Amino acid sequence: MIKTKLLKDEFIYYEKLNNGLEVYIHPKNELIDNYCALQVNFGGQDLEYILDNKKYSLPAGTAHFLEHVYFENDDINLSDEFADKNADINAYTSREVTKYYFNSQVNFIELLRRFLKHFSEVKITDKTINKERNIIKKEILMYEDNLYNQVNDELLKQMYQDNKVWVDIAGTIDSVNKINFTVLNQAINHFYQPSNMTLIVTGAFEPEDILKVIKESNFNKLPNIYGMKPKLVFNDKSSTNKDFVKTNLNQKVNYVMIGLKIDLTIFKNIDKNIKRLAIILFFEYYFGESSKNYQLLETENLINYMYSTYVKITGNYAYFTIGSESNKPKKLIKHIKQMLYNLEPIEKDIFLAHKRSRIGNYIGYFENVYKINYILSDLILKHINIYNYLDVISNIKVEDVLITKEVISDKSIFSTCYINK
């Protein structure tokens, strides 16, 4: 195991097993909770991919469906077993990953053994598939009447023709009907390979004891059949409709979103650790709640407390969005576009404040096992070097951040507006 210092009193242990599974162990002996997460690089976006020179496809919602059925194995319900030992186990699927996790205060080693056994010996039955299909269909309906989701999805549809960016992670009623034993088996064989997963364990224990359990488990014996990760097939084309307006008299509010596609090729000569941070700091500087633009939009009553910004950066695509309820939606869109085209120079004091804020936030994660596990999983997923993260923040320069300015052009800006009059 390689031991590396993360902060003055925080250390992480790393080992890659022979079958490719990466293990990160962060001991935190002064806290009471223990937390383990198994992260599989398989999410809502994995609908078309290449593996071993062959192209494959899956129905929308497959990763999420698999997450549902993975808890039940030969009629054993893992949630029940963990609840009996006073532990919580759960999972979620994002666009990029499926994550299974559990926490406990007692019996952690025993539960870790059980967790690893389960996820190395899953047997899926048609009975479970049919039961979960019914439940998932209800889950899909829950979000269909959410205005804010509708606007977000519509905007992303304009920005990207490729449904991997916007299709509901749970899929659609039609796509869920197409998911069966064969589909799920294909997904398991292609994505649930040890080299496509990461195990992150945080809590009160000795790292050697944790690694011993992992090495003794069947997880260590899982074969690495392909020796490579599935590669996503992605189409970056936009739709022709750049500004979309929908009127619905039943709406109680107007909701507006503006999106900017980020062309990642302009960052090709920049270190990937700096690239990501540079993009985030750029949008935080110009549109965060400490920015002059935010203040202007608020003063002119163009936004309200629902104002939010979001930066998405994946290996294949990246975008930035701003959303808000607004009494003057068209004026808001016009103003934000003008702001994007007329960015003022970056003031060094404000830039320093933003960097300090990032440093404080990062240090602050390390007092709670859930937050530690979350930040480590997130950085690992994004291939960020966790060992010098604070140095990267401290050393990033205004020039690095300003590269993002080059992505702004008429063709990269989109807007969606759902209004009630």
Place this chain on the structure above:
Amino acid sequence: MEIHKKIINGIEVNYIQVKKHKHIVIAYNFISLYNYERFNERNMLNEILENNMQKYPTKTKVNLHLDMLYGATFKSELYSRGNIISNNFYLKFINKKYLKNQPNLTESAFQFLNELVFNPRKYNNYLTQKATNKQIDEAKDILKTYEQDKPTYAYINFKRAILKENIQRLKIFPLEEKLSQVTKYSLTDTYNKMLKEDQLKIFVIGDFDKLEVENIIQRKFSKKLNNNILENINLNFSLRKTSNINEIIESDDLSISRIYLGYLLNIKFNSKLYFAMNILNIIIGGNSKSRLFSVIREKLNLVYYVYSSYNHDSGIFYINFECEPLDEDRAINEIKKVIDNIKAGKIEETEIKRAKEYLIKQYKSRADNLVGLLNLHILADIEENQPFDLTKTINNYSNITKKDLLDACKLLVLDTIYRYTKKEQTK
């Protein structure tokens, strides 16, 4: 962990020293008796004070200043329990020992909170008309957002329906019916009373230098406040109930129906019944091992989620789920059967043990988290006028018997069924 209480210049200061966290948190709590008529104003004060500082007059300037303090986070909340209401202001910042040049953030944190609470912008001694208008506009926007967001709309309307005879216990901001009464005069009056008549308590939690903190408080609060000690605190109340089941159906353009089943409970705070009801809630619908989850979701596949919740302050125990309109009646009937079954005494000892362990685990986890621990102390201080005692809490839950649970069960009489359903399904 060490806990000390000290009176400095008339202010009760509570020190909670814990070594293992990266942050320090300072909280100012202004506590007074709950007044339904001024509930909106008490809520609005938090936001007004944050956005109308003399020194940092805009939200942008506030955020920038906090960014400079290495991402310090400010939070305010209005806490209410029984006949008590408290405006709580928190500043959480990184302990300087984790920062390279060890800047003195503790002094800056107190400075910021004092500026925010005691030095707002005023015009002719009143909070400004502009700030007032902004709060009223925002409250109106919040009401529209609630209406737009279907799950929130259902929740609020359910609470309004079940508390119709006890509307003072609603405590959901903003109270629409009182919004027209808010003026710069009512806001300023509420603010002045908060400073002059409330009891101010300060909490400091983390690995801090007590002498340094004491010295700062001595300096920053040299002008003595009228720090009234609150009396006549009453955390219990009697809810008025009607004898019939109150059934409400609202329809809208929805993808799925949102249903609430509500029960009104008169239970004394920190009594055996209180702890029993919290355990019963876990058994009925508190987690994924609960009866409702096992039967309604896992066995009958009628819903994606179903859960129960018990809140002593509003006196409501409720069950919430979303389902397809055609399954509404069946789901309601099956839930009634689950409750009847429990009321008939069919509770396993293993279920009781698991529910107790689950609750105790949650308390232990909260007490191990800096903000969680602070909130437990603040609650215990308001509710019992003493520090939070984890061992006592664990014992309170451990000592509950099956008989106690059955006594709590007897109180479960269905009061309200609220359905927010698809238009064509309206009956």
